[in-house]
Amino acid sequence: MRASIEEYKAVEDAAMKFVKSVAEGKSCYAKELFTDEAVLFGYLDGKLEHGSIEQFYENVDTTGSDANFKARIDVVDVEETLAVVRVLEENWGGRVDFTDYLLLMKMDGQWKCVAKAYNQNSNTIQK
16 A cells, blocks of 8 residues: 555655765664664775664764765655665765665664665776
8 A cells, every 4th residue: 555645755754864964974863763783785985884783883884974965865665664765875985976766664663774775886987
């Protein structure tokens, strides 16, 4: 059953915590979104990152903010307890463009992210 428009808005608001963390270079907002057990998978500058979401928090906190950072949130699908969100990022840390997919579950009435997978645009890879 398709979720209501209000539920789509709730998922978008949850994903905004991810964007706010990256935009401000502060993982504290993302920590409200991700479960402690959340995982991440993706390639950063050609090197596979996988495992705990703690790696993402460290990247956010050490990279910091950039005034030219831009992001777009697309809520791809919302079911009763499951949602998929795509986040387009440009100029993360002043140089990287990403496409992120966030898998969210509704737990105790709140949308929480359980997994993050991403692609770094090949024209922004530094080796």
